[in-house]
Amino acid sequence: MGSRRLKQMQRAPPTLEEFQARKDKHQQRKDKNKRPRDDSKPEERKRGKNPKKFKKGEEEEEEAEALKELKKAEEQLPKVDLKELAAAKKTLFDDDEEEEVDEEDEELKDEFDLEQEYENDEDGEPVERPLFSDDEEGDIEDLNAANMEALSRKLDEEAQMEEEEAEAELVEGDKMQPRAEVLPTEEQEAIEAQGPPDLTAVRTRMIEIVKVLEDFKSMGAEGKSRTEYVDRLLKDICQYFGYSSFLAEKLFNLFSPAEAMEFFEANEIARPVTIRTNTLKTRRRDLAQTLVNRGVNLQPIGTWTKVGLQIFDSQVPIGATPEYLAGHYILQAASSFLPVVALDPQENERVLDMAAAPGGKTTYISALMKNTGCVFANDANKSRTKSLIANIHRLGCTNTIVCNYDAREFPKVIGGFDRILLDAPCSGTGVIGKDQSVKVSRTEKDFMQIPHLQKQLLLSAIDSVDCNSKSGGVIVYSTCSVAVEENEAVVDYALRKRPNVKLVETKLAIGKEGFVSYRGKTFHPSVKLTRRYYPHTYNVDGFFVAKFQKTGPSKFDDNQASAKEKEAAARQEAVEEGIIKDDFASFDDEDDERYIERSKKVGLLKKGINPHSKKPSASDKRKK
Amino acid sequence: MRQLTEEETQVIFEKLAGYIGRNIVYLVDNKDKPHVFRLQKDRVYYVPEHIANLATSVARPNLMSLGLCMGKFTKTGKFRLHITSLSVLAQYAKYKVWIKPNGEMPFLYGNHVLKAHVGKMSDDIPEHAGVIVFSMHDVPLGFGVSAKSTSESRDIQPTSIVTFRQADIGEYLRDEDTLFT
Numbered sequence: 001m002g003s004r005r006l007k008q009m010q011r012a013p014p015t016l017e018e019f020q021a022r023k024d025k026h027q028q029r030k031d032k033n034k035r036p037r038d039d040s041k042p043e044e045r046k047r048g049k050n051p052k053k054f055k056k057g058e059e060e061e062e063e064a065e066a067l068k069e070l071k072k073a074e075e076q077l078p079k080v081d082l083k084e085l086a087a088a089k090k091t092l093f094d095d096d097e098e099e100e101v102d103e104e105d106e107e108l109k110d111e112f113d114l115e116q117e118y119e120n121d122e123d124g125e126p127v128e129r130p131l132f133s134d135d136e137e138g139d140i141e142d143l144n145a146a147n148m149e150a151l152s153r154k155l156d157e158e159a160q161m162e163e164e165e166a167e168a169e170l171v172e173g174d175k176m177q178p179r180a181e182v183l184p185t186e187e188q189e190a191i192e193a194q195g196p197p198d199l200t201a202v203r204t205r206m207i208e209i210v211k212v213l214e215d216f217k218s219m220g221a222e223g224k225s226r227t228e229y230v231d232r233l234l235k236d237i238c239q240y241f242g243y244s245s246f247l248a249e250k251l252f253n254l255f256s257p258a259e260a261m262e263f264f265e266a267n268e269i270a271r272p273v274t275i276r277t278n279t280l281k282t283r284r285r286d287l288a289q290t291l292v293n294r295g296v297n298l299q300p301i302g303t304w305t306k307v308g309l310q311i312f313d314s315q316v317p318i319g320a321t322p323e324y325l326a327g328h329y330i331l332q333a334a335s336s337f338l339p340v341v342a343l344d345p346q347e348n349e350r351v352l353d354m355a356a357a358p359g360g361k362t363t364y365i366s367a368l369m370k371n372t373g374c375v376f377a378n379d380a381n382k383s384r385t386k387s388l389i390a391n392i393h394r395l396g397c398t399n400t401i402v403c404n405y406d407a408r409e410f411p412k413v414i415g416g417f418d419r420i421l422l423d424a425p426c427s428g429t430g431v432i433g434k435d436q437s438v439k440v441s442r443t444e445k446d447f448m449q450i451p452h453l454q455k456q457l458l459l460s461a462i463d464s465v466d467c468n469s470k471s472g473g474v475i476v477y478s479t480c481s482v483a484v485e486e487n488e489a490v491v492d493y494a495l496r497k498r499p500n501v502k503l504v505e506t507k508l509a510i511g512k513e514g515f516v517s518y519r520g521k522t523f524h525p526s527v528k529l530t531r532r533y534y535p536h537t538y539n540v541d542g543f544f545v546a547k548f549q550k551t552g553p554s555k556f557d558d559n560q561a562s563a564k565e566k567e568a569a570a571r572q573e574a575v576e577e578g579i580i581k582d583d584f585a586s587f588d589d590e591d592d593e594r595y596i597e598r599s600k601k602v603g604l605l606k607k608g609i610n611p612h613s614k615k616p617s618a619s620d621k622r623k624k
Numbered sequence: 625m626r627q628l629t630e631e632e633t634q635v636i637f638e639k640l641a642g643y644i645g646r647n648i649v650y651l652v653d654n655k656d657k658p659h660v661f662r663l664q665k666d667r668v669y670y671v672p673e674h675i676a677n678l679a680t681s682v683a684r685p686n687l688m689s690l691g692l693c694m695g696k697f698t699k700t701g702k703f704r705l706h707i708t709s710l711s712v713l714a715q716y717a718k719y720k721v722w723i724k725p726n727g728e729m730p731f732l733y734g735n736h737v738l739k740a741h742v743g744k745m746s747d748d749i750p751e752h753a754g755v756i757v758f759s760m761h762d763v764p765l766g767f768g769v770s771a772k773s774t775s776e777s778r779d780i781q782p783t784s785i786v787t788f789r790q791a792d793i794g795e796y797l798r799d800e801d802t803l804f805t
Contacts, residue, residue: 326765389805398691404686404687
């Protein structure tokens with residue numbers, strides 16, 4: 001019994017003790033048997049051990065040493081546990097083993113009981129009684145008083161040595177461990193494909209693969225490439241989270257493997273419900289008080305906004321309280337505050353919201369302007385203007401004009417705005433938590449068509465702004481997508497097409513910098529000033545915000561082209577430019593030759609062949 | 625979008641006078657922030673003048689709303705006030721009724737105001753006059769027509785109606801589809 005367990009344990013220290021303690025073998029074995037026991041019962045162990053010694057009639061000194069041993073054993077316990085954990089990790093899904101361990105423990109306990117009974121029957125000496133008390137330290141102190149210092153030093157040394165060993169073993173074990181096959185073999189895959197998917201196994205495998213990818217050099221299995229791991233991981237992500245393989249890859253490429261997993265997991269949970277106080281009608285403190293009185297559990301969103309409240313739970317429907325109907329607040333995602341904060345509208349300005357429905361951002365703009373100036377709220381979809389008008393009226397924004405145009409018409413309809421907010425229609429890859437259908441509905445085509453429209457919208461927005469505006473001349477571009485095609489690429493396109501705008505700081509307290517380069521594409525260095533938001537980092541929807549400042553007029557400013565004409569022009573341009581733009585490098589055969597040569601050499605080296613030894617003649621010739 | 629004709633103005637002002645009485649002059653004659661009435665499709669909007677001017681650049685079929693919607697003309701030429709006009713009416717209201725917290729929800733679900741729910745009311749309300757309904761915290765909830773004069777309603781049963789409801793802010797939820805085109 002327990003032999004298997006003992007094998008897993010560290011053997012060396014007990015043998016060392018053996019010499020030092022000059023103990024008889026029987027005693028040794030007892031100790032060893034005891035160590036793996038449940039460490040929640042150190043007292044019992046002591047009780048079980050001590051009587052036996054006295055039965056044997058051993059000297060007091062030896063008893064002291066035995067106690068020392070005990071103490072040592074206790075000190076070892078946590079380390080033993082670590083090792084057990086490491087061992088358990090190795091055999092995470094080996095049920096048999098675990099069961100065996102349980103049995104073992106039970107048996108050990110039984111043994112305990114026997115011993116205790118025995119002791120109770122045999123000896124009732126009053127001298128021994130203190131040993132049974134809870135006061136362990138006292139006992140040890142008494143017994144070791146004479147040689148305390150020496151003993152404790154020895155103990156310390158031993159403990160340290162053991163610790164080091166255990167650590168070394170742990171580190172080694174960790175590194176060795178994933179070398180065990182993480183990737184399934186072809187047969188395993190075939191078996192898996194037949195049965196229903198085992199999601200727990202898939203999940204574990206994903207975690208393991210991510211661990212390998214994090215430190216591929218030391219953890220990757222021999223003869224397996226990184227791509228194989230990534231492919232398997234993507235397949236698992238598709239299976240586990242239900243993404244289309246195209247979208248999974250696109251999103252995966254945005255992050256490091258571990259962060260990507262966090263992102264995918266964050267998409268499974270809904271973001272917290274948040275509301276925005278309508279400062280035209282009330283103040284946040286008053287609103288919070290009234291809602292608390294109605295049994296709503298809430299808290300400010302964060303320090304970066306003074307109007308947001310986060311709802312934890314509510315006894316009343318939060319979208320139908322008298323306060324809601326009276327327009328004291330609006331249900332609005334925290335991420336939707338960001339572009340308006342970046343836009344920073346001032347009083348008495350003329351502002352345009354190009355894609356306004358359902359009106360959360362428009363009403364926020366209006367509130368920041370205190371109902372002065374003028375806000376144009378445009379939306380291309382007529383049916384969506386209904387909710388836009390409802391929200392505008394409910395929140396009491398009287399400085400708005402709601403119109404229903406294709407936003408590309410804009411400098412033609414009316415231009416000369418101080419500020420424009422373009423919250424562009426997008427693929428919605430940032431709000432998968434809200435709309436799970438995105439996972440499968442988005443195809444490669446979407447990621448070409450949507451940016452195509454976004455680029456035209458952004459150019460229209462830039463052309464509609466008055467560059468001579470005293471306070472403004474600002475364009476804010478935002479999307480609820482995390483894809484680079486819809487964000488940095490569009491911004492970069494606008495910077496190329498309209499040299500009279502520049503990116504400026506968004507002045508937002510939170511957010512990560514935009515990508516300056518992505519998978520071989522290099523954007524304008526100022527793209528760094530844009531901001532990205534992810535569900536797993538800020539617990540807001542995935543979002544992107546860029547703020548432009550228009551510095552001068554351009555010949556496009558009085559562009560009277562309609563949306564149709566612009567679309568035609570954009571198509572024409574796309575055809576002319578083609579996929580390969582003029583920034584694409586030309587081929588240089590001579591240069592390429594050198595690179596090919598070098599990579600061949602590296603390839604040979606990797607295989608363990610000395611590239612020089614293979615072709616001695618060739619190299620000799622070259623030398624001559 | 626166009627200005628109102630003489631007849632239309634008369635119809636609207638008659639209606640408004642029922643709720644805000646002579647205060648109607650403040651609506652039309654606001655020196656530091658001049659407002660105007662505009663008709664777009666069948667709806668009447670109450671708009672700051674500079675916004676009305678800007679809105680002229682938007683074509684009629686594309687103009688969905690501007691400023692504050694007061695109500696609409698019915699096909700028979702009558703004018704009907706919408707709940708969206710509440711903020712204007714509440715500001716200049718002549719007769720007011722405040723309802724207790726326990727009466728708020730029944731009113732917002734579209735019921736008339738009962739005697740039992742009335743917290744306080746203006747002293748001089750005649751019968752069948754336009755009344756604005758407030759919560760006890762002075763939040764406007766809707767408007768209606770008084771069923772009895774204040775003095776008469778003092779000695780009626782708690783379950784009898786004091787004010788007939790015409791519009792309440794619950795309509796933002798209930799009638800969103802029809803209320804805004």
